[in-house]
Amino acid sequence: MKERDFKIYRGDDERGELVNYKCNVSEGMVVLDVIHRIQADQANDLACRWNCKAGKCGSCSVEINGKPRLACMTRMNELDDNETVVITPLKSFPVMKDIVSDVSWNYEQNQKIKPFSPSKKDTEKDFVMMQKDVDRVQHFRKCIECYLCQNMCHVIRDNEGKDKFAGPRYMTRLASLEMHPMDNADRIEDVKDLHGSGMCNITRCCTEVCPEEIQITDDAIIPLKERVVDRFYDPIMMLFRKLFGKKKETTN
Amino acid sequence: MILTLGEFSMLDISGIKRLQFDVLVIGAGGAGLSAAISASQEEGIRVGLVCKSLLGKAHTVMAEGGMAAALGNVDDRDDWKIHFRDTMRGGKMLNNWKMAEIHARNAPERVRELEHWGAVFDRTRDGLINQRNFGGHRYPRLAHVGDRTGLEMIRTLQDHGIHQGIDIQMECTALDILKDKSGKVSGIVSMYRETGEFIVFETKTLIFATGGAGKSWEVTSNSWEYTGDGYGMAYEAGAELIDMEFNQFHPTGMVWPPSVKGILVTEGVRGEGGILKNSEGKRFMFDYIPEKFANETADTEEEAARWLKGDKSARRPPELLTRDVVARAINTEVKAGRGSVHGGAYLDIATQRSAEDIKRKLPSMYHQFKILAELDITKEAMEVGPTCHYFMGGIKVDAETSMTNIDGLFACGEAAGGMHGANRLGGNSLSDLLVFGNLSGVEAAKYAKKLKSIPKSDDEDIKRIIKSATSILNREKGNNPYLIHEDLQKNMQYNVGIIRTKDEIADGIERIEKMKEEFKEVKAPGTSQFNPGWHEALALRNLLISSEAVAKSALLREESRGAHTREDFPTERKEWLEYNIINKKGTGGEMETVKVKRSEPDNELKRIASSSIEDLEKEVKLDHQK
Ligand SMILES: Cc1cc2nc3c(=O)[nH]c(=O)nc-3n(C[C@H](O)[C@H](O)[C@H](O)COP(=O)(O)OP(=O)(O)OC[C@H]3O[C@@H](n4cnc5c(N)ncnc54)[C@H](O)[C@@H]3O)c2cc1C
Ligand code: SF4
Ligand code: SF4
Ligand code: FES
Numbered sequence: 001m002k003e004r005d006f007k008i009y010r011g012d013d014e015r016g017e018l019v020n021y022k023c024n025v026s027e028g029m030v031v032l033d034v035i036h037r038i039q040a041d042q043a044n045d046l047a048c049r050w051n052c053k054a055g056k057c058g059s060c061s062v063e064i065n066g067k068p069r070l071a072c073m074t075r076m077n078e079l080d081d082n083e084t085v086v087i088t089p090l091k092s093f094p095v096m097k098d099i100v101s102d103v104s105w106n107y108e109q110n111q112k113i114k115p116f117s118p119s120k121k122d123t124e125k126d127f128v129m130m131q132k133d134v135d136r137v138q139h140f141r142k143c144i145e146c147y148l149c150q151n152m153c154h155v156i157r158d159n160e161g162k163d164k165f166a167g168p169r170y171m172t173r174l175a176s177l178e179m180h181p182m183d184n185a186d187r188i189e190d191v192k193d194l195h196g197s198g199m200c201n202i203t204r205c206c207t208e209v210c211p212e213e214i215q216i217t218d219d220a221i222i223p224l225k226e227r228v229v230d231r232f233y234d235p236i237m238m239l240f241r242k243l244f245g246k247k248k249e250t251t252n
Numbered sequence: 253m254i255l256t257l258g259e260f261s262m263l264d265i266s267g268i269k270r271l272q273f274d275v276l277v278i279g280a281g282g283a284g285l286s287a288a289i290s291a292s293q294e295e296g297i298r299v300g301l302v303c304k305s306l307l308g309k310a311h312t313v314m315a316e317g318g319m320a321a322a323l324g325n326v327d328d329r330d331d332w333k334i335h336f337r338d339t340m341r342g343g344k345m346l347n348n349w350k351m352a353e354i355h356a357r358n359a360p361e362r363v364r365e366l367e368h369w370g371a372v373f374d375r376t377r378d379g380l381i382n383q384r385n386f387g388g389h390r391y392p393r394l395a396h397v398g399d400r401t402g403l404e405m406i407r408t409l410q411d412h413g414i415h416q417g418i419d420i421q422m423e424c425t426a427l428d429i430l431k432d433k434s435g436k437v438s439g440i441v442s443m444y445r446e447t448g449e450f451i452v453f454e455t456k457t458l459i460f461a462t463g464g465a466g467k468s469w470e471v472t473s474n475s476w477e478y479t480g481d482g483y484g485m486a487y488e489a490g491a492e493l494i495d496m497e498f499n500q501f502h503p504t505g506m507v508w509p510p511s512v513k514g515i516l517v518t519e520g521v522r523g524e525g526g527i528l529k530n531s532e533g534k535r536f537m538f539d540y541i542p543e544k545f546a547n548e549t550a551d552t553e554e555e556a557a558r559w560l561k562g563d564k565s566a567r568r569p570p571e572l573l574t575r576d577v578v579a580r581a582i583n584t585e586v587k588a589g590r591g592s593v594h595g596g597a598y599l600d601i602a603t604q605r606s607a608e609d610i611k612r613k614l615p616s617m618y619h620q621f622k623i624l625a626e627l628d629i630t631k632e633a634m635e636v637g638p639t640c641h642y643f644m645g646g647i648k649v650d651a652e653t654s655m656t657n658i659d660g661l662f663a664c665g666e667a668a669g670g671m672h673g674a675n676r677l678g679g680n681s682l683s684d685l686l687v688f689g690n691l692s693g694v695e696a697a698k699y700a701k702k703l704k705s706i707p708k709s710d711d712e713d714i715k716r717i718i719k720s721a722t723s724i725l726n727r728e729k730g731n732n733p734y735l736i737h738e739d740l741q742k743n744m745q746y747n748v749g750i751i752r753t754k755d756e757i758a759d760g761i762e763r764i765e766k767m768k769e770e771f772k773e774v775k776a777p778g779t780s781q782f783n784p785g786w787h788e789a790l791a792l793r794n795l796l797i798s799s800e801a802v803a804k805s806a807l808l809r810e811e812s813r814g815a816h817t818r819e820d821f822p823t824e825r826k827e828w829l830e831y832n833i834i835n836k837k838g839t840g841g842e843m844e845t846v847k848v849k850r851s852e853p854d855n856e857l858k859r860i861a862s863s864s865i866e867d868l869e870k871e872v873k874l875d876h877q878k
Pocket of ligand 1: 424474681
């Protein structure tokens with residue numbers, strides 16, 4: 001057991017400050033345990049989000065010493081022994097209270113995505129899909145919607161990108177739909193225009209923070225960008241479109 | 253309208269926000285989402301969905317191992333009849349017969365529907381939904397996605413559900429039910445967690461899909477949401493709670509380090525071949541095979557090993573006995589001084605499967621132990637012990653409509669009781685959520701259609717509910733809600749835990765009485781905005797009601813059956829098979845706990861449940877040939 005120092009953001013979107021707390025830390029404790037201890041003993045009204053305490057629900061996203069992380073999967077013994085641990089809310093979203101952010105923008109992005117659309121014929125019987133054909137889709141579907149990648153992406157962080165780009169999480173979701181063997185919808189035009197795939201300049205910061213180790217940039221975003229290029233920027237396709245009009249091309 | 257300090261004495265609710273629905277679902281786990289989706293398919297029905305967390309974060313997200321359905325993709329001998337028989341035997345025949353039948357018959361169709369909505373299950377070699385072995389299931393029956401099946405389920409339902417025109421209210425806590433003069437459901441008072449603002453949902457029907465109350469115990473796999481709100485609110489409104497003495501302790505929770513004690517280790521580890529050993533290195537489960545299961549369980553390590561390799565003539569290893577049996581066995585080993593270093597048992601998959609297989613089939617277990625316990629499960633054995641996991645009991649419903657004894661109040665999922673009897677089989681919850689979520693949505697919509705208008709609520713009731721919530725903030729000083737909760741958890745752990753006796757339960761009840769008094773003076777400091785202390789205090793009432801119902805039912809049931817183990821009545825007693833225990837609010841406001849005679853099962857169901865496995869397999873084979 002060792003007493004450690006913490007600074008936790010207290011306040012809302014307009015005003016707030018870092019408040020000092022001390023807390024005893026014992027073997028195996030994670031940052032979320034510390035938050036709960038402080039909440040129970042010293043600050044009953046300290047707001048935080050959590051559910052599973054095992055890295056499965058993606059509720060407890062915060063910034064710990066400036067790095068976006070899951071509080072429940074960050075062990076105290078990973079952090080430097082003597083440093084003060086600073087816990088702040090996600091920077092890219094408005095603060096609701098203390099270390100809780102308003103992540104509703106993410107739900108709005110999801111709503112805009114054309115849902116899974118199998119053909120009627122296919123749903124009349126069992127789907128037959130080989131494991132190797134769904135491996136990649138399953139890899140994307142490991143996402144726990146913690147929004148750490150969304151928080152990290154500079155396009156979203158810079159705010160004006162928010163109305164142009166759905167962000168890495170939703171690029172991943174779009175990729176999982178586009179690569180689903182039974183899906184029949186066409187989202188490539190949306191990927192480009194509505195969801196703004198062009199805004200991403202492949203810095204890979206999102207991939208670095210993903211707790212599920214999803215290869216967001218390489219496996220999801222780049223293949224989507226390639227599909228967009230094939231469709232819209234391929235010189236032969238461009239010519240085709242000039243000659244026959246846009247409509248024909250998008251329905252093929 | 254935000255109610256601030258001091259405003260409540262002359263409470264004026266004329267400005268309060270009100271929304272109208274035909275079907276309002278409380279809870280957005282697998283059950284709630286299924287219910288909302290099926291209700292929304294009905295023309296002209298306004299559907300709302302309310303949840304305490306953000307959408308997609310409900311408990312269901314944590315489920316690991318899979319959902320049980322007799323698809324027969326891996327072993328084509330499977331059939332609803334055998335699933336039904338397994339479920340009844342697992343529940344020690346105390347299950348609601350009709351519910352168990354509806355569940356087993358409909359689970360396959362609901363799982364397929366989930367696939368059609370976009371769920372991507374692991375595949376068999378033929379490209380169908382793969383199924384894995386689990387405790388108490390005769391055949392590989394659990395459709396799964398590695399060890400993150402719950403995530404797949406909730407995300408699929410969520411992404412499908414948001415396009416069905418459902419009005420979703422997130423981070424909103426329901427406080428209490430409203431009824432009209434004739435006793436019909438008319439609405440529910442709720443509170444937005446962010447602002448502390450109150451809202452009245454006026455509705456023809458309510459579907460409670462609020463989950464369980466596992467937060468009543470100290471060592472638990474459950475999250476903060478599991479405070480029995482559905483039980484508490486339904487009870488206060490006059491609904492009956494059934495089978496509350498049956499609380500499932502999952503045999504394998506993490507035991508070390510202390511801060512993660514209770515976090516679940518999926519039964520999938522044993523389904524994939526994991527074995528249990530004590531400190532002497534002995535595979536002890538062979539010593540704990542109940543007579544009833546003896547002829548379906550391997551009795552040597554050699555036979556168990558053949559089973560793992562897929563030999564259909566070999567019987568299942570004893571690690572896959574039902575959860576109540578395995579949890580008690582671990583408990584006994586630890587008590588006898590043969591526990592692991594930190595007081596559990598060793599669960600070893602490292603010597604049974606290759607590192608590659610383990611990482612592919614159990615990735616989140618690998619990750620969880622690596623980070624939280626700094627242990628590599630492909631090389632070392634895990635330490636595990638029992639953890640509170642699931643409420644078999646819950647709100648009593650009609651099997652065919654999911655409606656409670658209150659007109660317009662429905663319940664499904666873990667919030668409802670009856671389907672699982674004295675012990676739930678692993679994987680039967682997720683399928684239960686789909687089957688009864690769907691059913692309750694359909695039935696609630698039907699009921700709502702019959703009502704011309706929303707029944708009228710009484711403003712005085714609304715005021716009373718709001719006042720009792722705000723008084724927690726407005727009190728000058730009072731008791732710390734977190735500390736009362738901690739006391740309650742300790743009390744349930746020690747007095748109403750896995751092994752129970754009369755004196756301890758009675759002591760437990762007495763302490764709950766004291767805590768109820770302390771609760772009357774509970775105080776949350778701070779304002780109404782996103783104030784966890786206040787939320788904790790609001791949940792405390794429901795935790796206390798749930799715990800009291802558990803303890804009183806446990807005291808009354810003088811036998812050991814399934815998950816309910818009485819040291820002073822160590823065996824099943826035939827006469828008790830005829831009764832369920834019911835809790836309801838008495839006319840004087842106190843809790844009444846009574847034995848109620850069970851109705852006679854349909855003969856055909858009785859025949860199926862009690863046939864020998866050989867006979868039933870023959871019968872199924874003939875059925876399948878037809
Ligand atoms: C770690 C773990 C692993 C599991 N693995 C499996 C498995 O492999 N297979 C299996 O079959 N089962 C498993 N279970 C059990 C299963 O996951 C649960 O029983 C099931 O998910 C419960 O679902 P539900 O829809 O009834 O409720 P939940 O998913 O718990 O949802 C409850 C909902 O109610 C809401 N709510 C509660 N109170 C209120 C209120 N007052 N106001 C508003 N909203 C409220 C919550 O916000 C939440 O949205 C597991 C459980 C755990 C804990
Ligand atoms: S790779 Fe693209 S999506 Fe990811 S952080 Fe960089 S710009 Fe954002
Ligand atoms: S992709 Fe990874 S970082 Fe982004 S939301 Fe999903 S799990 Fe979180
Ligand atoms: S609490 Fe679920 S991911 Fe941290």
